[in-house]
Amino acid sequence: MADSVAAKSAFLCMYMKNHPDTLVAYVKHYGKVAGNVVSAEMTAIDSKGMTIKYKLKSGADGQVVVSFQPPLAGYDEVKPRLLSMKVDAQESLGMIKAPHLTTFSLSAPMVHAFFLVLLSCSYVTVYPPRGTSFQIPFTTFEIPSSVLDVFFAPIRSLVDLTGYRPSVGMVAGTFSVLHAAESLYTWSLCQRYVRGWSVKAVYVVATLIFGMPVWRDIHRRVQQKRIESVMKAE
Secondary structure (H helix, E strand, O other), rough: OOOHHHHHHHHHHHHHOOOHHHHHHHHHOOOOOOOEEEEEEEEEEEEOEEEEEEEEEEOOOOEEEEEOOOOOOOOOHHHHHHHHHHHHHHOOOOOOOOOOOOOOOOHHHHHHHHHHHHHHHHHOOOHHHOOOOOEEEOOEEEEOOHHHHHHHHHHHHHHHHHHOOOOOHHHHHHHHHHHHHHHHHHHHHHHHHOOHHHHHHHHHHHHHHHHHHHHHHHHHHHHHHHHHHHHOOO
């Protein structure tokens, strides 16, 4: 399959000549070049990475290959990926300040993940015995046992095969330990990116309840602010 990014390599290299500071940041951050880089030029790019030549203040020159992790899926991913890599490099090098969050945001993925985990835990721990129907509270509608038997057949088969049925306490304890560990990671992110003790506390408590979607949302909001700051500067 043809590499759509490589097909546009010449154009992209010409375009990046207008962004020498960005290329220098790529060389120093991703290429791990410690010297005083005074100029850089992209000479090739494809879906797996880009090749950049650079020159040091001492007069020496060199070349680095910066890999894309993960590889680009297509040409449309070039600009957002290069922009994201730019803000990461410039922040790491101290060329721009790290963005700060001053408010807590309860995103839809947090709520969705919470209910998905709750339903999954209920599915594997409190399913009814075979041949049991279910009367929906406050209604006259009843789910017949034939439907419930089919719905819970996979977990029953797994329990019959392994001879092991997790308890509510064990599942709840496992998630509590995982979320507690994740809350420590959230706290480390808050120390770096969040301002205000009350906001930090809310983020940590939210992680104890919702888990991974909370700290992922911090990453998303911070990256969004990074890109916005770079776009304003340009």
